[in-house]
Amino acid sequence: MVLQLFITGISMGMLYALMAMGLILIVKAVGVLNFAHGQLFMLGAYITWSLTNQLKLPLWAMIIAMIVCFCIVGLSFMFTVYWPLRNSPWKVTVVISTLGASIALKEAVRLIWSFIPLLSKPLIDKVIRIGDAVMNVQYIFIIIISGALMLFVYFLFEKTFIGKIMQATAQNRYAAELIGIPSVVAIAGTYMISMCMSGVGGWLAAPLFLVSQSLGTFAQKAFAGIVVGGFGSIKGAVVGCVLVGLIESFSILITDAYKDAVVFGVLILVLIIRPTGIFGEKIEEKA
Amino acid sequence: MKKKKILTPKIIGKIIVAIIIIAAFIIIPLPGVVSRYMLKVYNDGLIYFIAALGLSVMLGMGGQVTYSTAGIMGVGAYITAILSTKYGWNTGLAIIVALIAGAIFSFVVGLALFRLKGSYFSFASIGLTNLLVTIFSNWMEMTEGPDGITRIPKLDVGFMKFTDFNSYFRLLFIIAIICYLFVLRLRKTSYGRALASVRDNEITAASFGVNCYMTKVYSFVIAGVFACLAGGLYAVHAGFISPEPFKYDQSAIYLIMIMLGGVDSTFGAFLGASLLTIIPEKMRWLNEYYKLIYGVGVIILMIFMPMGLMGIIDNFKYKMIGKIKKRKQSNAIETEAN
Numbered sequence: 001m002v003l004q005l006f007i008t009g010i011s012m013g014m015l016y017a018l019m020a021m022g023l024i025l026i027v028k029a030v031g032v033l034n035f036a037h038g039q040l041f042m043l044g045a046y047i048t049w050s051l052t053n054q055l056k057l058p059l060w061a062m063i064i065a066m067i068v069c070f071c072i073v074g075l076s077f078m079f080t081v082y083w084p085l086r087n088s089p090w091k092v093t094v095v096i097s098t099l100g101a102s103i104a105l106k107e108a109v110r111l112i113w114s115f116i117p118l119l120s121k122p123l124i125d126k127v128i129r130i131g132d133a134v135m136n137v138q139y140i141f142i143i144i145i146s147g148a149l150m151l152f153v154y155f156l157f158e159k160t161f162i163g164k165i166m167q168a169t170a171q172n173r174y175a176a177e178l179i180g181i182p183s184v185v186a187i188a189g190t191y192m193i194s195m196c197m198s199g200v201g202g203w204l205a206a207p208l209f210l211v212s213q214s215l216g217t218f219a220q221k222a223f224a225g226i227v228v229g230g231f232g233s234i235k236g237a238v239v240g241c242v243l244v245g246l247i248e249s250f251s252i253l254i255t256d257a258y259k260d261a262v263v264f265g266v267l268i269l270v271l272i273i274r275p276t277g278i279f280g281e282k283i284e285e286k287a
Numbered sequence: 288m289k290k291k292k293i294l295t296p297k298i299i300g301k302i303i304v305a306i307i308i309i310a311a312f313i314i315i316p317l318p319g320v321v322s323r324y325m326l327k328v329y330n331d332g333l334i335y336f337i338a339a340l341g342l343s344v345m346l347g348m349g350g351q352v353t354y355s356t357a358g359i360m361g362v363g364a365y366i367t368a369i370l371s372t373k374y375g376w377n378t379g380l381a382i383i384v385a386l387i388a389g390a391i392f393s394f395v396v397g398l399a400l401f402r403l404k405g406s407y408f409s410f411a412s413i414g415l416t417n418l419l420v421t422i423f424s425n426w427m428e429m430t431e432g433p434d435g436i437t438r439i440p441k442l443d444v445g446f447m448k449f450t451d452f453n454s455y456f457r458l459l460f461i462i463a464i465i466c467y468l469f470v471l472r473l474r475k476t477s478y479g480r481a482l483a484s485v486r487d488n489e490i491t492a493a494s495f496g497v498n499c500y501m502t503k504v505y506s507f508v509i510a511g512v513f514a515c516l517a518g519g520l521y522a523v524h525a526g527f528i529s530p531e532p533f534k535y536d537q538s539a540i541y542l543i544m545i546m547l548g549g550v551d552s553t554f555g556a557f558l559g560a561s562l563l564t565i566i567p568e569k570m571r572w573l574n575e576y577y578k579l580i581y582g583v584g585v586i587i588l589m590i591f592m593p594m595g596l597m598g599i600i601d602n603f604k605y606k607m608i609g610k611i612k613k614r615k616q617s618n619a620i621e622t623e624a625n
Binding site: 027032033035080081084085088090092093094095096097099100101102103104105106107108111220223224226227257258259260261264265267268271272275 | 346350352396399400402403406407409410411413414415417418421422425535539542543546550575576578579581582583584585586588589590593
């Protein structure tokens with residue numbers, strides 16, 4: 001029982017972490033929150049469902065088509081929701097425009113795919129036993145694939161030249177433009193990577209939770225994970241999200257109905273005890 | 288010496304506005320002017336306006352993006368509903384208790400949430416709303432879960448009973464005007480200015496001796512009391528509450544109301560609230576495409592008029608005033624030359 005809860009908790013946490021990492025990358029690059037991230041996650045699930053079940057692509061072709069689709073979605077998202085507002089003096093306008101985007105995406109999905117939840121087949125439809133734990137193989141897949149993806153993105157940002165370009169833009173866009181970095185490309189790249197991460201998350205979550213519009217609410221747990229983990233650090237966000245997943249799955253031992261209440265209660269408790277989060281560093285403000 | 292004019296354009300404008308308000312107050316609830324259904328829509332609009340006013344103190348004056356409006360409105364609504372149905376309290380008294388409880392609740396929560404800043408505060412306020420909605424939909428003994436509380440008695444303040452939508456319209460209208468004047472006055476107080484300085488630059492505000500943390504907490508309390516008032520009125524007006532209208536999505540709608548009307552304007556909150564409640568009724572013919580157009584509309588709104596409707600009106604006004612002044616100046620120069 002404990003092992004089973006542990007594995008489901010970790011895999012849920014990994015899904016949240018995929019979203020949280022994308023969110024943090026966007027926050028770092030352009031300084032605003034993306035409140036449509038849950039809807040991008042949901043869109044990922046719908047797109048992959050269509051690619052596998054309607055176009056009937058084999059797995060390898062599906063993955064390539066999926067990434068191409070996600071890049072297009074990320075790019076068009078950035079150019080409609082963020083780019084026209086980049087010089088706005090008030091960041092709140094961008095936040096509100098992402099809220100508008102979340103409504104529009106939810107409705108667009110409902111109009112295209114209707115509101116009936118769709119069934120998505122897992123990669124391997126099997127149940128495994130470890131000791132007394134019985135679970136779907138999909139949980140293990142989620143841990144492996146999302147872990148690998150997050151490591152890949154982490155190395156992309158920390159170790160490669162492209163990552164340095166994106167980091168430079170994130171730290172100081174003006175200075176980056178002065179030394180010849182096209183900030184459009186860097187920001188567009190960040191949005192594409194971010195969309196790919198949450199889209200893949202949606203693809204992985206689909207077999208376990210059905211493809212429906214309620215997938216969009218996953219983002220709120222990712223928000224909770226980011227706050228628990230600490231201010232704006234990618235490492236903190238991932239650890240925080242895994243923690244949120246674990247709290248969520250182990251809270252079943254105490255209560256069933258109040259699962260969400262436990263998660264958000266812990267969130268508020270963390271804020272009271274340690275407002276900077278687990279990995280948060282105290283950053284003094286400067287004038 | 289010039290004689291001081293009594294009827295300056297400003298005063299004439301104020302008189303016209305007052306006449307419009309009184310006319311609306313008298314004419315709209317008369318039987319046969321608007322249908323019963325539309326009157327209910329107007330009433331809802333007024334309730335949303337009260338909640339949005341509280342948010343406009345936080346967002347417009349304080350610059351804090353919060354998603355807790357709907358959740359705290361739910362606290363007010365549920366306290367009113369539980370006290371009046373389960374314990375048989377008088378509804379007027381129940382609303383007052385809900386207000387006090389809401390003030391204490393938002394003070395305590397505000398103390399915790401404002402240890403975070405900016406975006407992280409917004410995240411945490413989403414958490415708060417979700418926490419509250421989970422409690423609303425699971426605490427079966429008190430809140431009846433997702434089915435909601437039915438048969439909430441109508442408002443009764445001793446000497447007066449409010450039973451139909453017409454009387455509610457009058458009541459809500461008066462309460463809305465009082466709240467509106469309160470917020471308008473708040474802008475002129477030292478507290479309002481302190482809040483605005485926190486919005487513009489916290490470090491500068493702190494160096495002028497403003498306690499940023501407590502200023503923000505008080506703004507959260509003001510917003511909380513407004514939301515609780517709106518919630519209590521919502522409960523007695525509709526006679527039925529469920530967790531649905533207090534969810535995160537609804538909080539986002541309040542934010543959009545403020546941004547649509549104009550973030551830095553109290554009247555803008557009224558424009559936004561009334562437009563967002565009445566437009567959906569008038570746009571029924573779009574049926575299933577309505578929400579899609581609405582979402583896209585919000586993005587377009589932010590791109591082309593980030594300061595909302597009042598921003599456009601103000602811009603227009605400044606331009607016109609500028610033109611008139613220029614004309615006067617050029618006239619003066621001409622007369623001098625002659």
